[in-house]
Amino acid sequence: MEEQLNLLVERYPQLLVCREDIKKAYQLLETAYSNGRKLLVCGNGGSASDSEHIVGELMKEFKLKRKVYGDQAAALKAVDPELGQVLADNLQGALPAICLTGHSSLTTAFMNDANADLIFAQQVNGYGKPGDIFLGISTSGNSKNVLYAAVNAKAKGLKVIGLTGAKENRLMKFADVCIRVPETETYKIQEYHLPVYHCLCMMLENKFFGSN
Secondary structure (H helix, E strand, O other): OHHHHHHHHHHOHHHHHHHHHHHHHHHHHHHHHHOOOOEEEEOOOHHHHHHHHHHHHHHOOOOOOOEOOHHHHHHHHHHOHHHHHHHHHHOEOOOOEEEOOOOHHHHHHHHHHOOHHHHHHHHHHHHOOOOOEEEEEOOOOOOHHHHHHHHHHHHOOOEEEEEEOOOOOOHHHHOOEEEEOOOOOHHHHHHHHHHHHHHHHHHHHHHHHOOO
8 A cells, every 4th residue: 555655646746745535545445345345436527437437447457467266266167167167267356336427217317307416316325335435526526416425425324535626625524534636627636536546446456456
């Protein structure tokens, strides 16, 4: 963890101010995954793309190989030797993460029938369990749909991580930790968000798959 944090700050010195909050966010994520929990993540616009990006890094190989070994490979081949072998040879270890920005049928139905600002909160209502993590990405930290989701997450016993810009914001009130990158203009904030979440994903991959 310390090695990855040091490398991040070496490459992006301005992120030194976020170092401790990134570390705290990582520790929340490590605890959740160690206990078999999952990550729910959302945002709007570019932050929606970042949400998808994060899920992609966690649900498949990022930098390390995540081959299926041992009991899981044996169980696959016990069900069907031929198909199981293909699965054992090609499946990759995953850290469970769900992006709340997709699901077009659910999203459009809920937005049509109910309050559109609550679409992320509704998914937290369905997916969220105590001990899970909710990650809300908002450059302003004041996106209503993210705030509603954070409130519901907190009420349901999830840990809440915020990823925002530098200004004080409403998401801070509900977050167990809020990583506020040192920029105030949207595109510049987003440019810092990517190395922050890449660092988190690399630290998690090293923790859970580094021994492989």
